[in-house]
Amino acid sequence: MDSTVYDVVGIGFGPSNLALAIAIEEYNAGRPAAQHIRAVFLERQDTFGWHRGMLFEDATMQVSFLKDLVTLRNPASGYSFVSYLHAKGRLADFINYKTMYPLRVEFHDYLEWAADRVGAPVRYGHTVTDVVVAAGGELLEIVAAHAGGVARLSTRNAVVAAGLEPSLPAGVEPGERVWHNLDILRRAETFAVDPGAPPERFIVVGAGQSAAESVAFLHERYPTAEVCSVFFRYGYSPADDSNFANRIFDPAAVDLYFDAPAGVKRMLFDYHRNTNYSVVDSDLIEDLYRRSYREQVLGRRRLRMLNASRLTQLRARPDGVTAVVEHLPSGEHLTLEADAIVYATGYRPVDAARLLGSAGAHCDRDEEGLLRVGRDYRVRTGDGLRAGVYVQGGTEHAHGITSTLLSAVAVRSGEIAASIGAAVADRVAAGSPEAGRPLVGAANQRARTSRIRT
Incomplete structure (x- = not known):
């Protein structure tokens, strides 16, 4: 068993948790080591991939390239689509292409490029089979099956980004x-x-x-x-991709939607279904x-x-x-x-609680059976679980249409990183014995998990 107590274990490594890994890396870069968020990500696929079965050669993205993994959160990030184009030697050519919507195969290549560069360890070929409440509810033990057996990781927070099925x-x-x-x-x-x-x-x-x-x-x-x-x-x-309707995907719209009465949320959702x-x-x-x-x-x-x-x-x-x-x-x-x-009958969000296994029973639900989620995407849990459970996707009822779309990944990942980072800072300020503890064998851990498919 991995003896490290992580601040974050990400379940799934598609665009949403990739954006989170980048947000955590950039969050850590501006802080002392004692306040760093320690993260690892688990992905059931053997390599990074996102809707590979629909990568038609001439299909274009339906969102602007500026709604990439980082730009709306940090325009100066080295993980932007523009940085990718520069690294590939196509920036001038893309400018001359005169479009806001790159080819889908190109955007997928951008995602692979970012996934290969990000510093967080990613364990591919790991399928999460259970999440167990541990340490009296202060920790979660993530259980994942892989070709070599079973991995068990302890964490203070789990971020579920299981995508769509x-x-x-x-x-x-x-x-x-x-x-x-x-x-x-x-x-x-x-x-x-x-x-x-x-x-x-x-x-x-x-x-x-x-x-x-x-x-x-x-x-x-x-x-x-x-x-x-x-x-x-x-x-x-x-x-409907008209100028004013597109504002429903703006970061500010999430705040308005989250705070709105239930009837207004349904009205806005129904009015703007034709955007997506x-x-x-x-x-x-x-x-x-x-x-x-x-x-x-x-x-x-x-x-x-x-x-x-x-x-x-x-x-x-x-x-x-x-x-x-x-x-x-x-x-x-x-x-x-x-x-x-x-x-071609669509997709549905994977129920995060289903992936949480036994820990899912501690998640609060509303009268419609939907997860109760805070503005920072943290699931509300009972007294028996004080470790954090965050979800990326499947929160349309709370955060609006953007919850399953690329439009929100940059800002949402930054908000989750900030929420988790605030808890790390509180532990440091309180003088917790865990605060600032170095990762066990950090260099070897990175070599074993970041790029080896196990």
């Missing part, structure tokens, strides 16, 4: 011919295609950005296949419409929009699927045979 309709199970869009690139690479018998039809279910991107990708990737887009709406709805949920970039809508119209003119229609419709039956086979689509206005049913079906 694919959401599929009830009764639908993923398989070789039934995909969630999160896996579309991987599935496309492994999809068995006989050159003499290319795929004939794909079905995509959903009306949001991921659905539209999946339709566009399949339509280009398989130039002889028909692509059927099935969605409830009459047409794709454009995302089940909406599509206008440029992509226009591109798909142009493709559809061009095919209509040429008399070779491969792109079919089955609007105002829903899937009522699905039968998966080893070599394809049979789907029944109901046109809601008329009640007519259409049976489609397809090589595969893609569900």
